[in-house]
Amino acid sequence: xxxxxxxxxxxxxxxxxxxxxxxxxxxxxxDAYGRALHNFQHERKYSSIPTYQKAMAEQMTKIMDRxxxxxxxxxxxPPGSRPRTNKGKAPGKSGRRSPPGVGGGGxxxxxxxxxxxxxxxxxxxxxxxxxDDQSEEPADEAGAAGSSNETDRMREELEKTxxxxxxxxxEWNEVVGMDSAKASLEEALMPQRYPQFFQDGGLEPWTGILxxxxxxxxxxxxxxxxxxxxxxxxxxxxxxxxxSKWVGDxxxxxxxxxxxxxxxxxxxIFIDEVDSLCSTRSDxxxxxxxxxxxxxxxxxxxxxxxxxxxxxxxxxxxxPWDLDVAMRRRFDKRILVDLPxxxxxxxxxxxxxxxxxxxxxxxxxxxxxxxxxxxTGSDIRNVVKDAAxxxxxxxxxxxxxxxxxxxxxxxxxFTPCRPDDPGAxxxxxxxxxxxxxxxxxxxxxxxxxxxxxxxxxxGEVDMSKFHEWTEQYGERGN
Numbered sequence: 166x167x168x169x170x171x172x173x174x175x176x177x178x179x180x181x182x183x184x185x186x187x188x189x190x191x192x193x194x195x196d197a198y199g200r201a202l203h204n205f206q207h208e209r210k211y212s213s214i215p216t217y218q219k220a221m222a223e224q225m226t227k228i229m230d231r232x233x234x235x236x237x238x239x240x241x242x243p244p245g246s247r248p249r250t251n252k253g254k255a256p257g258k259s260g261r262r263s264p265p266g267v268g269g270g271g272x273x274x275x276x277x278x279x280x281x282x283x284x285x286x287x288x289x290x291x292x293x294x295x296x297d298d299q300s301e302e303p304a305d306e307a308g309a310a311g312s313s314n315e316t317d318r319m320r321e322e323l324e325k326t327x328x329x330x331x332x333x334x335x336e337w338n339e340v341v342g343m344d345s346a347k348a349s350l351e352e353a354l355m356p357q358r359y360p361q362f363f364q365d366g367g368l369e370p371w372t373g374i375l376x377x378x379x380x381x382x383x384x385x386x387x388x389x390x391x392x393x394x395x396x397x398x399x400x401x402x403x404x405x406x407x408x409s410k411w412v413g414d415x416x417x418x419x420x421x422x423x424x425x426x427x428x429x430x431x432x433x434i435f436i437d438e439v440d441s442l443c444s445t446r447s448d449x450x451x452x453x454x455x456x457x458x459x460x461x462x463x464x465x466x467x468x469x470x471x472x473x474x475x476x477x478x479x480x481x482x483x484x485p486w487d488l489d490v491a492m493r494r495r496f497d498k499r500i501l502v503d504l505p506x507x508x509x510x511x512x513x514x515x516x517x518x519x520x521x522x523x524x525x526x527x528x529x530x531x532x533x534x535x536x537x538x539x540x541t542g543s544d545i546r547n548v549v550k551d552a553a554x555x556x557x558x559x560x561x562x563x564x565x566x567x568x569x570x571x572x573x574x575x576x577x578x579f580t581p582c583r584p585d586d587p588g589a590x591x592x593x594x595x596x597x598x599x600x601x602x603x604x605x606x607x608x609x610x611x612x613x614x615x616x617x618x619x620x621x622x623x624g625e626v627d628m629s630k631f632h633e634w635t636e637q638y639g640e641r642g643n
Contacts, residue, residue, distance in 0.1 A: 175204035191235045192413065198235075199412035202228045232412055233452065324425050337394040339516060340387050342509030346500045346642030347387070349374065353477050353498075354395045357431050371497045372468050373478045375439070377485040377639065378502035378631060379623050381543025384481040387502065388435045391479065398432040400425060404441050408457070415453060416460040423464040423476070430475035439480035443492040458489065465495045485634055499639040501631060504541060504623070510534035513542055517549040523607040533612060539621040551615035556604035565589045569603060578603040 168176075178201035185194035202225055209221035340347065353371040356363045363370060376384040392399035400422065407418040426432040436442065443458055450458075468476050480496065482488065493499070505513065511534030518525065537545060563581035567588040571578055580603045582589050594602060635641060 169208065171204050171207050175201045175208065178204065186235070191238060195232050195235050195413050196411060198228050198232050199410075202232075202412075203410060324421075337390050340383060340390045341512040341516065342505045343383065343387060343502055343642050345640070346376065346502055349498050349500055349642070350387070350391050354391070354397070356475065357395065357397065370477075372476065373465065373496040373498070374480070375485065375488075375493075375496035375499045375639075376479070376481045376502050376642070377483070377499065377634075378642075379504070379541060379627060380483050381541035381622065382502045382504060383542045384502050385437055386542070388433075388437075388479050388481060392433055392435075395431075395433070397477075398426075398429040400429075400432060400434045402434065402436045404438070407442075412453070413456075415457045419457060419460040419464060423468065426476045427474055431477075432475065433477045433479055435479045435481070437481050438483070439492075440482040440484045440487040443489050444487045445489045446491075458492075462491055462495065465492075485639070486630070493638065500642040501635045501639050502642050503631070504539065504628070505545075507531075507534040507538070510537050510540060510545060513545045514549065517546060518607070521549075521553050521607055522604075525607070525609060529609050532609075536616060537621075539623065541622060544619065544622055548612065548615050548619045551619055552611040553607055555611035555614060556607060560594050560602055560604050563594060564591060566592055566594075566597065566602075576601065580605060 178197045182194045182197035182201060185191075185197060205221050205225050205228070209218050209225070212218050212221065337347075349371070353374055356370040362368050376387060378384060388401075389399075391397075402422055407415055407422060409415045409418060422434065426434050443461055446455065446458055465478060468474065468478055478495075485493075485499070508531075511530045511532075514533045515527075515530045518530075537548065540548070559581045565582050565584050565586070566579040567582040567586055567590065568577040569580050578601055579592075579597055584591075
């Protein structure tokens, strides 16, 4: 059967992995095996031959076993260490150890049956009794340099994606309510403004803050406002940024994230939906997920120990009860971002309407705040959007328009009207120039109509779970 391009590439990765194992560069070998595994998986998926699919499945199983075994092996001896002597070895024979498992004893590395499950197995049976006497070579310096270069490239690419230098993402005064949460975040920013309070080590800054609460209450908005208000550098991370299909790359990306933060300190690391990365550990977790969680915990420990580094870790979640216990402990402050109160809701309406033509007074905004009990900030945005569409709907459905004088040297515009209004003419919007149509300002009646259609997205049962968790582990932020 003709070899496909994918299969040839898998063979190449396997050969590279064998060579890297022989050099003792197990980290790079694991990466090569992972790439080979991906190609074999592609071959199996698109093959229609059952025997070939079975062979690919067996090869994939052996590769995964090999990766796990290499991960558990001790690191190779450092360069310059003294190798063990070759007792009784014939002169002129090479002291190189056969690569453990794959390709040992002269087998073709892409052979389906050549992959051993023993990390110290040598396929040459004549040398099995002499394995302990063979010398071990130190890791190849060129291979180590290549791995270092790859990590540097990975860090550079990640930095371009997640790093923002002193961003202007959200104004602090646009975040209404949440007074306790904002006060706690102000405390976390104090080391940058008042370093004299923290110089003797007696007062330690907050380094880990968890914002939790129902969806739409402004957790992400608050995190963005922190970055703008503090003038600190800002790193925003999602699971797609640091989860890789290549074995070992996800842990490297987690490590690189914290290295970037230390490099650009003072810096805020913000992870939205942090529960998706650090959920409760269990026996059913796959190896990759477990390693990501362990690396996160390790890096956060470093941030907590070196609190003077100027790195603040900020997490947000809608499901705090799904967080791992060890992860929960690493958040110094756990703040509930609850539903906004009536006054805060009224301010939200005023802020949302400042770019929309309307004739509402301050009393109207206070009344709207009282009418929207149980609404989140996201729900209020939907109400404003629906109300703002009411004048536009009138334009689309109107049968009569009248001309409006806009001033000297200004063209007349057309707005919907009643049939008995002076100057009314029977015409549809589609028959007029779209640029010459003007909608009326938004009114209180538009909001009343919108609230008849828009309902709160949360109920009392939903909020009770957050309040119960707060009683045990958190604090209120409103």
